[in-house]
Amino acid sequence: MYPELLNHIKRYVSLAARDEELLCDHVQPLGLKKKGILLEPGKICTGNYFVVKGCMRLYFINNKLNEHIIQFGLENWWINDQDSSLHKKPSNCYLQAIEPSELLLLPDKALPALFQQAPQLESYFRIMTQIVYVAAQRRIGFVFNQTEEERYRSFVSQFPGFVQRVPQYMIASYLGLTPQYISRLRAKIS
Amino acid sequence: MYPELLNHIKRYVSLAARDEELLCDHVQPLGLKKKGILLEPGKICTGNYFVVKGCMRLYFINNKLNEHIIQFGLENWWINDQDSSLHKKPSNCYLQAIEPSELLLLPDKALPALFQQAPQLESYFRIMTQIVYVAAQRRIGFVFNQTEEERYRSFVSQFPGFVQRVPQYMIASYLGLTPQYISRLRAKIS
DNA sequence: CGCGACGTTGATTTGCCTCAACGATTGTGG
DNA sequence: CCACAATCGTTGAGGCAAATCAACGTCGCG
Numbered sequence: 001m002y003p004e005l006l007n008h009i010k011r012y013v014s015l016a017a018r019d020e021e022l023l024c025d026h027v028q029p030l031g032l033k034k035k036g037i038l039l040e041p042g043k044i045c046t047g048n049y050f051v052v053k054g055c056m057r058l059y060f061i062n063n064k065l066n067e068h069i070i071q072f073g074l075e076n077w078w079i080n081d082q083d084s085s086l087h088k089k090p091s092n093c094y095l096q097a098i099e100p101s102e103l104l105l106l107p108d109k110a111l112p113a114l115f116q117q118a119p120q121l122e123s124y125f126r127i128m129t130q131i132v133y134v135a136a137q138r139r140i141g142f143v144f145n146q147t148e149e150e151r152y153r154s155f156v157s158q159f160p161g162f163v164q165r166v167p168q169y170m171i172a173s174y175l176g177l178t179p180q181y182i183s184r185l186r187a188k189i190s
Numbered sequence: 191m192y193p194e195l196l197n198h199i200k201r202y203v204s205l206a207a208r209d210e211e212l213l214c215d216h217v218q219p220l221g222l223k224k225k226g227i228l229l230e231p232g233k234i235c236t237g238n239y240f241v242v243k244g245c246m247r248l249y250f251i252n253n254k255l256n257e258h259i260i261q262f263g264l265e266n267w268w269i270n271d272q273d274s275s276l277h278k279k280p281s282n283c284y285l286q287a288i289e290p291s292e293l294l295l296l297p298d299k300a301l302p303a304l305f306q307q308a309p310q311l312e313s314y315f316r317i318m319t320q321i322v323y324v325a326a327q328r329r330i331g332f333v334f335n336q337t338e339e340e341r342y343r344s345f346v347s348q349f350p351g352f353v354q355r356v357p358q359y360m361i362a363s364y365l366g367l368t369p370q371y372i373s374r375l376r377a378k379i380s
Numbered sequence: 381c382g383c384g385a386c387g388t389t390g391a392t393t394t395g396c397c398t399c400a401a402c403g404a405t406t407g408t409g410g
Numbered sequence: 411c412c413a414c415a416a417t418c419g420t421t422g423a424g425g426c427a428a429a430t431c432a433a434c435g436t437c438g439c440g
Contacts, residue, residue, distance in 0.1 A: 126319060130272060180387090
């Protein structure tokens, strides 16, 4: 049994004991050290990873050889390359551990049967997807609506402490600006 | 019965005749003339709109009084303010018809019972949300990865004909650049 | 120690915005 | 049917915010 995962699910839907077992039968725990890689460009993403401990990032490298972070994965959240997973196409992303991490893998191929037998789980994943979709929409709004400076400030205030936890160049990469720019901003603020 | 909607659903899941009726009982058709408004800032979005004919846009106005289009809604697609709808909070967006449009309204409050009685419908909406989520992710990648020029070009090639269909300033607003810039781009291209 | 990873700072460049004025087209009311 | 306004696109001039290029500082680690 995986209490972190089950507790997270039970925040959103109720789950019978039988369904809990069913789910846990399909889940595999896995550990990853810093900079460990779960997915590389060219490979197809076939699973969903629940972060029990640690921190992940999903990023790609563009033709100017710049890294761009699409998404961070913190404790009690899911991370994978949905684009690759949903359309069964080769990913162009890396999925990498920023810190030593403990994850739970739920393979895509287990989902149809799981959803069939435990519709609550389909509800749960529908809700998860809605939440991250809304977050993505907001992020788009942020990019268009705010200046780079406002963007950095609101990110910091929205995730206090996170800035301390990961290198600054990753924050820059997530917000779509340069490390130098953030450095200057920080100097200006203090 | 609403064939456009049912056909769209059947692209993704199979639906028993009983479920079709059940769904259609909760659906209301509605017409909208050009510039007609379905949602305004301050109001809570309580429904999902399926576009049978026409074109919608979801946009907000920032503090510099600029419009920013979050999403277009074309034929055979859903549009609403998920953020408002999911979190039951007042929207800060307008949902407006760009062309005279025919829509189908499926109220949020009908969903729990529908999903309970027809799990296939929950599957369908889970898949819909996944698709738009992936699209939003890609859009974020576009914004960070490409120059404004590349962004415009790839938008045009991805949605050929759409540029003819809506005013250019709306394309600009969707892509996060100025109408003047697009105008100059078009001049340069030809 | 020496190397790599990360952050800082300075000088320069540039892509896009802003402001402003000017057409072209469409729609509308007298 | 015409005058007028509203809507939308184009073009020019100027400015600025952030990127780029480059060098240096510092910390941690094999």
